[in-house]
Amino acid sequence: MNNTLVILLGPTGIGKTDLGIDIALYFNTEIISCDSRQFYREMSIGTASPSNKQLKKVKHHFINHISVTDYYSASRFEDDFMDLAKKLFARYNILLMVGGSGLYIDAAGGRIDKIPDVDPSVREKYLEKFHNEGLESIRADLRLLDPYYYRIVDLKNPKRIIRALEICETTGKPYSFFLQKKGKGRNFNIIKVGLTMDRQELYRRINERVDRMIAEGLEEEARELLEYRNCNALNTVGYKEMFSYFDGEISREKAIELIKRNSRRYAKRQLTWWARDDDIKWFHPQEKEGIIRHIETVKRNDEETK
RNA sequence: GGUGCCAUAGCUCAGUUGGUAGAGCACAGGACUGAAAAUCCUGGUGUCCCUGGUUCAAUUCCAGGUGGCACCA
Numbered sequence: 407m408n409n410t411l412v413i414l415l416g417p418t419g420i421g422k423t424d425l426g427i428d429i430a431l432y433f434n435t436e437i438i439s440c441d442s443r444q445f446y447r448e449m450s451i452g453t454a455s456p457s458n459k460q461l462k463k464v465k466h467h468f469i470n471h472i473s474v475t476d477y478y479s480a481s482r483f484e485d486d487f488m489d490l491a492k493k494l495f496a497r498y499n500i501l502l503m504v505g506g507s508g509l510y511i512d513a514a515g516g517r518i519d520k521i522p523d524v525d526p527s528v529r530e531k532y533l534e535k536f537h538n539e540g541l542e543s544i545r546a547d548l549r550l551l552d553p554y555y556y557r558i559v560d561l562k563n564p565k566r567i568i569r570a571l572e573i574c575e576t577t578g579k580p581y582s583f584f585l586q587k588k589g590k591g592r593n594f595n596i597i598k599v600g601l602t603m604d605r606q607e608l609y610r611r612i613n614e615r616v617d618r619m620i621a622e623g624l625e626e627e628a629r630e631l632l633e634y635r636n637c638n639a640l641n642t643v644g645y646k647e648m649f650s651y652f653d654g655e656i657s658r659e660k661a662i663e664l665i666k667r668n669s670r671r672y673a674k675r676q677l678t679w680w681a682r683d684d685d686i687k688w689f690h691p692q693e694k695e696g697i698i699r700h701i702e703t704v705k706r707n708d709e710e711t712k
Numbered sequence: 713g714g715u716g717c718c719a720u721a722g723c724u725c726a727g728u729u730g731g732u733a734g735a736g737c738a739c740a741g742g743a744c745u746g747a748a749a750a751u752c753c754u755g756g757u758g759u760c761c762c763u764g765g766u767u768c769a770a771u772u773c774c775a776g777g778u779g780g781c782a783c784c785a
Contacts, residue, residue, distance in 0.1 A: 418749070443749055453749080479746035509748050518745040529747090560743065563752040569745090585745065605740095643749045667738080672749050678742065 409495045409594035410705050413440075413503045415511055415680065416601030417673035419612040421691040423456050425601070426504035427464050432698055435498045436465040438490065440483075440505025440514060443642050446474045448634070451619050451627045452644030474631065474639035481521075484513040495594065500705065508679035516590030524576040532568045547571055552580035595708040599697055600686040602677070609670050616666045619644065625651075625658075643668045 412433075414426050430437050439445075443453040447470035455469060467490055472478055494501055503514060512518055536544050544567050549556045551574040559566050570581035577584075602608075628648035634640050635649050644665050651661035680686055689697050 441749090442747095477747095480748075481746035484746085507748065509745075509750095512745075521746070523746080560752055563744085565747070565751045566744075569747085573746095581745095587745085638747050638750080641747080641750060645749095669749080670739095674740085675742095675744095676749090679744075679748090681742090 407593060407595050408499050408709055410500045410708065411491070411503060411514075411592075411594050411596050412500060412701055413505075413511055413515070413596060413598045414601070415440075415504075415506060415508075415598065415686070416691070417608060417676040418506055418669055419454075419615050419673065420601045420603060420608060421611075422504050422506065422601060423454070423460060425691050425694060425697075426502060427456075427460060428694060429698065429701075430464040430502045433500050433502065433701075435500050435502055436467065436494060438487065438494075438501060438503045438514075439466055439468040440487075440503050440507055440510050442478075442483075442507040442510055443639070444469050444505075445472050445478060446470070446639050447472070448474045448631055449627070449639065449642070449645070451622050451624045452642065454615065454619070474634050474637045477526075478639075480509045480513040480518060481523075483510050484516075484518070487514045491594070501594075506676055508676060515596055516592050519584050519586050519588075520590075521573060521584045522577050524572045528572045528575050529568060532571050536564050536568065541567075544568060544571060548574075551575070552582055555580060555582040555585075558582075595705070596685070597701055597704050597708075598683070598686040599701065600680060600688040601691045602688050603690050608673060612669045612673060613666045616644075616662065616669060619665075620662055624648065628652075643672055 412429070414422055414429065416422050426437055439456075441453070441455075443449060444455045445468055446453070449455070450470075456466060461469065468483075468486070491501065503511070505511060509518070532544055532547075535547075541562070541564060544564065545556070545561055548559070548567050548570055552570055555570050559570065561567070573579075573581040573584065624644060625648060628645050629652065631640055631645060632649065632652060635645075640646070640649075647656075647661040647664045647668065650656050650664075651658050656664070687700055689700075
């Protein structure tokens with residue numbers, strides 16, 4: 407295989423955007439964003455989306471391509487990505503994906519199984535049941551419909567249980583039936599480059615970036631999106647805390663403090679997600695030359711062993 | 713300078729009628745297959761300021777020291 411997808415990943419605030427642009431320029435290619443919040447065109451300050459200036463340097467895809475009122479998912483992203491990759495690989499033999507959304511990166515890499523679409527009303531039904539009758543009630547349903555998954559699922563996590571139930575009901579087969587865990591295989595090579603740094607340094611960067619967002623007008627951006635607060639897209643660090651402040655539940659200072667804390671915690675969850683992925687080669691964001699050399703070396707090896 | 717109060721986890725503090733201690737926040741670790749910046753689980757991280765004394769035993773009581781705060785000079 408001669409085509410290569412380089413995935414530049416790392417926790418929020420580590421400096422993926424700038425480094426990604428440099429690397430894309432070096433390889434003379436385009437950037438495919440994989441950030442589940444930068445997709446939304448109405449959100450930009452709080453999501454630290456690339457600036458217009460940055461967008462002009464390198465062609466970016468999947469930035470501002472949907473609205474906060476749209477439904478979107480990892481599966482849709484996979485479809486959109488595969489369509490785009492097919493087109494772009496006609497012109498480039500190397501593409502750069504940049505982002506921090508672990509599940510979406512896995513989707514692009516063919517690591518999530520093909521599972522039929524479900525009617526939103528089924529999810530609604532189980533959500534309602536959960537709210538009215540409690541966790542124990544939907545657990546009991548799952549035990550009946552998919553006893554295998556019941557044994558391995560996090561039984562305290564309603565989202566996991568409801569997701570399984572909606573698949574069971576829609577397809578008539580247990581959710582676990584669809585979890586093949588084999589991976590789909592892709593007709594391009596994948597090189598994963600992870601960015602990491604000392605925790606203290608990362609947290610300092612995150613805190614400073616939140617202060618910058620506030621200075622740039624995050625509060626005003628959030629205020630304009632207040633009417634969409636029930637959309638999933640607005641269930642996002644930086645916005646939900648501002649909404650609490652608008653509601654009078656917390657002070658402005660407290661909101662800023664919580665945005666910092668929740669961003670730090672998010673970064674930690676991202677690192678935990680990737681900790682089990684042995685395909686990732688880790689670098690400090692300052693090691694640009696080392697990263698480029700690594701990409702060139704692996705790419706050459708992949709092409710020789712096609 | 714004098715008097716009083718305080719000193720316990722990273723922070724704010726509680727507590728031990730003397731048997732080496734616990735809350736909140738911060739933090740640490742983990743899970744994760746179409747909501748994923750979402751959702752969920754686990755964990756107390758400690759020279760109880762220092763030095764003596766009393767005691768079987770002191771973080772706790774006593775004395776001195778050091779530091780902080782308040783008031784008086």
